[in-house]
Amino acid sequence: MNTWLTKLARIGGASVALALAVAMAPAHADEDFQLDRAPNNTHDIASLQHGAQLFVNYCLNCHSAKLMRYSALEQIGISQKEIEQNLLFTTDKVGNPMTVAMRPDDAKTWFGVTPPDLSVEARARGSDWLYTYLRSFYRDDTRPTGWNNMVFNNVSMPNVLWQLQGIRTVKFEDVKDLETGEKTHQFVGFETVKPGTMSRVDYDAAVADLVAYLTWMSEPTQQTRRQLGVFVLIFLGVLTFFAWRLNASYWKDVQ
Template identity: 75%
Template structure:
């Protein structure tokens, strides 16, 4: 009995400690270009706007084969709105989000087939995607005319350029005083032509896209988080009960 109660107390305490440790773990930028933290907003308005932008700008080349259009009803988009505004001509509400572009054509145009974005957030991370979509710049040496600071020499063009406008990247050569080695350092972007959105509005729009991609990668994540809170509270209560039972059991034992 003693061993059982002690194990229960230790297991409950360890589970709670581990959960809090994982929840508070800091986000580290990848080596190279630093990553900005993606906004955490995941309200319905943000998800709906992100879904609209995703269908209009991303779904032309990137598929989301694990997501059905009908699943958008879970974020408050009515079936009629999906049919009238988010479906392509031959698609139906029950279809998955696939694209008409052929793999051979995609490889010829972009150098590789655009990846499926169903679980891209889980593969890359929210911060990576948020920074990536805000780090395109004009580069006439590239086949598409665009380059990216997070993913140098990427084959993808800047599909959101009309929203953000056109920018160039500014670099400067720096010589190390000790070693004499030269480095070509990025110092910032320079706006060439304005977009239809202001910089603040564009960052918010990208945040909405990332929020939608995050939701799409795991539509039940909000439910999982809510349930997780109750599980942690249950484990905390179980730890307290096991601790007091253990103390009561051994209080008269000398």
């Protein structure tokens, strides 16, 4: 775990911290863009731990998670000592919620909008949306940050993971409809301009881990709730069986 944090800290640097400070301004999602299915890694402890590390290193500088406390990370196998040594900022304590030092009023003044809290972002957006969104950034010199996104058109947030993914541009082609004869400008893929520190497969895996953590963070008790639900259903099934047999025994002599 310490090795991962060291690597991420080296990759990130000051440029990532600055990029994270740019919040997501209002924009509309491209409903025509096909979402990719996110791998379900919420049961994989190693994946959740890696996702937590990515979240702290790349997201928590600007986006808070006020409904999550650092101490809750012990549920995914990160010890209190590891949290204190590797995941806490200087002034934070294990029992504190995941907040940021930047004040909302300052963020709105500097960037035009307050960065959204990510506590339940996975429940609001869906894991498929987040997984596709974090893998769909491309360079766009017409945008203030120099970045755009195929899922969130005209997004103001830059690609904070660009050093991992690399720099890409987007390719469009004019496609003619055979029935109407009309031409439409359609997306055909991404083109790598500068490779990142990760291969495409490794980057997709890292994003899957981050999305898994965001999904888990949105409802940490989900697994416990599901397990409890199974036991409740089994109990009700057994109870129903005995009630049925008792009822049959009670009425067997009644004509």
